[in-house]
Amino acid sequence: MGVKKYFKKEFQASNFNLEHDITPDFYLGCWQTNRSCVPLLCLRAILCAGNIAIVIASWVVLADLLTSHGFWWIYLTQWGILANALTSIFAFAISLKVYLGGPIDSAFGLPWYIKLYWFLFNASVPMAFMITVFYWTFLNAEFDIPGLDATMDIFSHGINSVTMFLLLITARHPTRLLHFYHAVAFGILYLVFSLIYYFAGGLDSSGNPWIYPMLDWSNPGPTVAVVVGVAIGLIILHGLVTLLSLCRNHFSQRFRKENRSFSVSG
Template structure:
């Protein structure tokens, strides 16, 4: 991101080219790095939280298998997002550990925008899905679903996992673009369609209710279900994505993670190559 004033930052951010999943060479050079704690520490951090989230995934599924409710585990947005988060963190850790190799593969250091390597692209897409959807799951659970009864797994899949993503956003050198809000919106749309067609097919929850979430009871409260079905993916997810972009900007400011830092990564690559 250019090191310019607020108006310049917004003008640069809202260029239509930022709708695409392309990035500048200096952005690719910084993708798995962190100006605040350095690539090595960031790689180990991501590896640790990847192990934690994968363990949480198996803990959650294991409890449901034991309780005989595993068939319904995959119906919840919480668990869709936990699965995406585990995949993201595994790939993000791999990318961070592979940054020297990724930088070495940058051939045109003066290109404006280019397609990133497939591993980086998939990680970037998952990043856009996971960041704001963990925020959505966190807020919606505690505001709409929580009934006073919870357990250790629920607290972690509806809170701790988002806090870890908030730290990841703050530390990461990967570009987060406002105009990529279409990525989490597509994910939200996919879940909305699943939820609705699951109901049409006679699906419900493990307690025998004809819905997954009571706020989306298509049979008995269609208006309310439609309201939340439209608000969640088309209002809240874009809003949360934008709020997290500001949080990412704050992390950039705090760590001096700007265009000059990203450019220095390319320059250091040239120096290494020369040696």
């Protein structure tokens, strides 16, 4: 009965939008029992610094290996870590704004910067998981940048997901099933870029006419199959993120309730 009620509530047209009645859910951690923005502010500061450091390290290391800074921008991994950095920057900025200026007024709906953070969150978390799974499953064996440091490889294709997972399990705002299109939109944007890059005569740093071996537009049949598979994978991963957020909410609400009861009885 609870599952049926959940799906009935989720599959409403209004849930395609970025609206939520409880603004503090965007700057209070789900595991904290007080109303202070400081705990989540501190964690978000660490995650923000970490994601920015990954982008900077990737830029420094890969730009040298790829012979040109321009090649850095063509890979989905770099798009992904940039999205992670932007998401964590907005998350930190929201917490910092509340710390410095007090609660956010949402009398006329969520402010634009919270909506933008929410969109980035919905797009970047499933995409980070997708990049990690896709790289270590399909790309690692046949796609190699000569001289790439193993540590940088792990941070770009592994720690990227860890930082977003930490952002996910400490947040309190909801993840809606109908927001699946945010991650898909991110994927479509990269797809359009790869098409334009190919038809404009773009090459990778080794002179190949493709960015990734399985994204070779000179052989459209298998490439389209890969694109469809990735789109389906992103929707599935968004569903997984939604499930994780539901589990997070369930256990964190029990944790907060038990701790409040303990405080009262103590």
